[in-house]
Amino acid sequence: MSDEKGITATTGPASGLRVYSETSLAIVVFLALAALPLLVSGYTIYILPQYLTYGMLAMSLGILWGFAGLLSFGQAAFFTLGAYAMGLAANWEIGSNPAYAGLVASIIIGAGLASLIGYFLFSVGVRQLFFVLVTLALSIIVEQITVSQSEYTGGYNGMFVPRVSLSLGAHEIDLSGDAAIYYFVLPIAAAVYVLLRWLLGGPFGKVLVGIRENEERVLSLGFNISIYKTTVFAVSGAVACLAGALYGTHANFVSPSLAGVLFSTQVVVWVAIGGRESLLGALLGAVGVSALSNYLTAVIPNYWQLVLGIVFVLVIVGFKGGLAGAIGRVFDRAKNEAGHG
Secondary structure, eight states, X not given: OOOTXXXXXXXXXXXXXXXXXXXXXXXXXXHHHHHGGGTOOTHHXXXXXXXXXXXXXXXXXXXXXXXXXXXXXXXXXXXXXXXXXXXXXXXXXXXXXXXXXXXXXXXXXXXXXXXXXXXXXXXXXXXXXXXXXXXXXXXXXXXXXXXXXXXXHOGGGOEEOOOOEEEETTEEEXXXXXXXXXHXXXXXXXXXXXXXXXXXXXXXXXXXXXXXXXXXXXXXXXXXXXXXXHHHHHHHHHHHHHHHHHHHHHHTEEOGGGGSHHHHHHHHHHHHHHOTTOHHHHHHHHHHHHHHXXXXXXXXXTXXXXXXXXXXXXXXXXXXXXXXXXXXXXXXXXXXHHHHO
């Protein structure tokens, strides 16, 4: 059930990516992302913060689906609630700096709602299928609520979300520029990745993997499964809501359609392609697939969904454990060859 050498090595044979290799790869990835504004400009820098929020959203599903075995179709609902929380905090001018209020509110809303739902579901021992249906219903409910409460949300027309600014003492940092908001979102995405890796690398993560692999055995060992499931769902909801808050202030807009089932399905596709047993895989899957979708939409607007569907099928069939699993096996093969060399 566990392997002290790595997180994803504990999640079964589908993923061979070890901590030392994923950690080094993550450092390279985030350093490359940090240097990107020095190499490119224009639309690329504008859209990258949005892709990073998608990456955070994918990681929120990764810890839930990849480690606890709980597939959720409600991540878009939390994402949307976070975006609306940021918008309302800014429009109502809550606190001395609405940006901080919006970020904190999004985390509280995500963790609180997920904890409430998780408590009622897991305390009665619901199984995976019912959990999927409930999270699916959650996306539909949030979409309908944001439509019906048009006085606050703007209804079908959506809501304008101003770009945040940071207050550091008497100084205020303007984040209206593309590079500025990019360097605001990137450290948060990196911090979320590090915190989740730390959480899953300890006893908590190992129990989650045990629940996914053999729930009855973990229960027989005396662990309160409902508490573990509720906790990981709360963490997942908090991360998804935080990602939504960042998305809202970057995009300057949020609408009810963002909470739809279609977007939640896209999140599942991102994680499946990147590798649900690797947080870095989920992050890169979201960024890569989103960038590919954007490119295909411009090149072949009538067939981009077909091409993306083919890519999804090829990755799922050809790469067990997604792209992260394939990369992990390459690392392991190279390590074994070096050991026998």
